[in-house]
Amino acid sequence: MKEHKKGNIKRALGTDDGTDGLLAQGDDNTGTDLNALLPVPISKKLKKGNHRVNDMTADEKCPVEIKGELHIRNESTDVPGTKIELPIGTPVTDIAGAELEVDDVGSALQFHEFCRTFAEVLKIRKGQPEKVLQVITGGGRIGREVPSVVADLHISLLSVIQEDREENPSDYSRNGDAWIIDTGKYISESTVISKELPVDCLSQGVLGYKKLSPSLKLHVLNFLCDEALSTTTLKNWVLKQHESATERKVAAREKFRAVKEKVRELGQPFLCVSSHLLFFTLINNHFPLVL
Structure with missing residues (x-):
């Protein structure tokens, strides 16, 4: 019975007696089609722990942020390597010839852009915004009275606000206290009043205004600019400019x-x-x- 099975195996494999000994000593691959096995790709990524054998992709070489710091991954590992030292920039504190504190640069740019945009409708003279910034940042160099270039701009903004509220625009004097006191009044009536705005100082007129720091003076100016921006006069002007641009x-x-x-x-x-x-x-x- 055993001899019969052995003969069947020989016939199935197409072997003769000369190769019988070789088949008897065959390995585990005997009878297996080796060509049917899937080849292992050479470029397959082999990992050993956290290490990679082949090069990483371009995306994997991009800097990664770890605990707020930028690092570059090593070529052969997943572990971040060299720390990137970013250059320290130089703060821009000179705006339109006025030297400002770093925290006041944003307020100064906001004011300057407002004046540039609405110079026509508010009749702002060329160079007036730059001069206002320079005077405001002059600090103690301001004399007993508020310089006319600063007073004129405040008065112009107040007139637009009062007209929108159907109030008779006041005939302010540059050298008087009235325009400063009225500015403080509008600030106190505002629903979005900032804690930084000095209502008490402005109620004292020129003397109170002189006590303000350049930063607070910028806040006062930007408050009036924001109030003017919400008036019908400026809104209609913006719509007119938009229509004109569309026609062009x-x-x-x-x-x-x-x-x-x-x-x-x-x-x-x-x-x-x-x-x-x-x-x-x-x-x-x-x-x-x-x-």
Whole structure:
């Protein structure tokens, strides 16, 4: 019975007696198709602990943040390696020729941008915002009276606010206390009053204003700017500017289409210069290229 089974195995494998001894000493792969096994990719990432054998991808080499510090991963490990030392920047404290504290730079930029945007409607003179900042940061160099360039801007803002509230704009004197006291009154009536705004000092007029630090004076100015920004006068002006810009864009598009159609009518010989013709036509007619 055993001999019969052995003969069947030989016939199934197609062997003869000469190879019988080899089959008898075969290993575990006997009868297995080795070509059917899936090849192991050479580039497969082999890990040993936290270490990688092959190179890392570009994304994996990007700096990583650990406990608030930037690190670069090592080529062969997952563990962050070299710490990145970022250069220390130089704070910008000079705004429009005025030397400011670091914490006041944002307030100064806010004020300057407001004046630049609404200079036309508020009749702000050229160079006036810069001069105001320079005077405010002068500190003790301000004399007994508030400089006219500073007083004029406060009075202009107060007039817009009073007109929006249907109040008769007061005829303020630059050298008087009235405009300072009224500013303090509006601050005290505000629903979004900041704790930093000096209501008590402003109620004392010029003497109280002179006690304010440059930072507080900027806060007072920006308060008036914000109040003016919510008035109907400035809102209508913004809408008018938006409508005007929209009309200019529409006109530019129509001009662009007209020139493009004209170039198309010129025919094939002129296609090589069509782009130049279109460009210079728009420039000469002072139309922006709006698609």
